[in-house]
Amino acid sequence: MYVVSLLSVLGGVAFAALLGRFLGQEQRLASVEFNGQALSLIGGVLLSSFILLTGFQVAGAWSALSTARSRTYDEARALGDTYWAAGGLADADRVKVRALLRQYTADVRTVEFPDLAHGHTSPEAWRALDRVRAAVGAAAPAPSHQSAKSAATTALATVYETRTDRAAEVKGGMPRITWIALLVAGGFLVAFPPVLGLTATARHLVALCFVGAAIAFAICLTAQLNHAFQHPFGVRDTAFTFAESRFHQMDG
Template identity: 40%
Template sequence: MMWFWALVSLAVGVAIAVALSTLLGRSERASSGTYNPQALSVIGSALLSSFILVTAFLIAGTWSTYNTDRQHTYDEARAATTAYWLAGKLPPTDRDRVRGELTTYVHQVISKDWPAMGDHQTSDQAYATLDGLRADVAAIHSADATAEKKRSDLAASLDDIYSKRLIRAADVNYDMPKLLYVALIIAALLLIAYPPLVGLTANGRNVVLLSGLGAMVGLGIFIVVALSHPYSEPLTIQPSAFRHALERFGQIDG
């Protein structure tokens, strides 16, 4: 339905433009084919403003999303570090088992999750490890109320990791509305095509200048597309937060 109304809007806009140009473009200047500098300036400015508006909106939106996604990785890694520290309050056998499984999970996030996220997926193996860890902590028998409080604190911390993992999984599949990309491409094509359409001669100097414009337009589109997929090349969010968590595990053990 969204695409239908988008196409209807485009058709209405084109129809109005054609009708107005047909009805109002009957002056002697229009009939003779000469150009009105003021009119061309207005149209050129409108095209440039349209491209800048769409591009700026997309870059701002995708950059904000990119930073938010990166922050979510640090939130999850921080929750894993908290759980690792809380596991130290358990009896030695349970402590070592929980810390070992947490370390395995973080390693799997780095080695399994990250490559899969480039394809808009997450690792089932990492999910299974975290689910098994939560089940193991739930099955720990507490000797007294104090021990139960320590176990429940750890269980709550693991639930926090799980929640933040779900947020990261949702981030992987988020994308800007496709309609915005269509608007960006249309604005870019009109902006580049406008100078030749209104009579820009194809001499060497003009071709170089128009090529520079095309390069900047292409770079803007590239930035938008790259920021729209934060877990894919070339602007991939790195698992730095989880590598830092592994370093903190070693510091806590020490």
């Protein structure tokens, strides 16, 4: 899970080293070549632009990630409510609905979550949920079971709602233009010292490489946070493992 971050950091180091080596000066320029106020203004604008874009990306991605994680627990709770309500159905209907709920939950955990990491939901899980709805709809309409059937239908509607929200969040992400702006700002920030005449000494190049590594890591981190269901920071299947444990408790 750290390979991408490490490669990004090394790429930032290489980028900074190449810029410092080929754009840097062999000798220090005379002090008259520099305008301290102008350089301070330009450097401050570049740094603040990069920080602003990075903060915007991280805040937006983290908010989407938190929402997606919360929705999975909402879906898991709705599955538990449906499972509990199914306990009031006729014996044959109860066994069938609960078995189908267990199958759907297992499909989400084992089949769909790997698909979510690749940007799409699982048709198999959708079909499993449709079978649950069909079984609840076909349950015996006896007056003694009507309240349980109604409760199961309501809880199942919540499952569909949260699942649809999760399907929409899979395709979510920050606008592409902000990524382009972030990369451009980071590149200019690393290139700023060599363009101004940074001497290509070993000490200066090492310092510039640290700057490149920090900027590359920040960009990589924001990119990894941008996808709510991708590793290493994406939502896991913990909520559905919890739902399965609740099923076992209710069976007991």
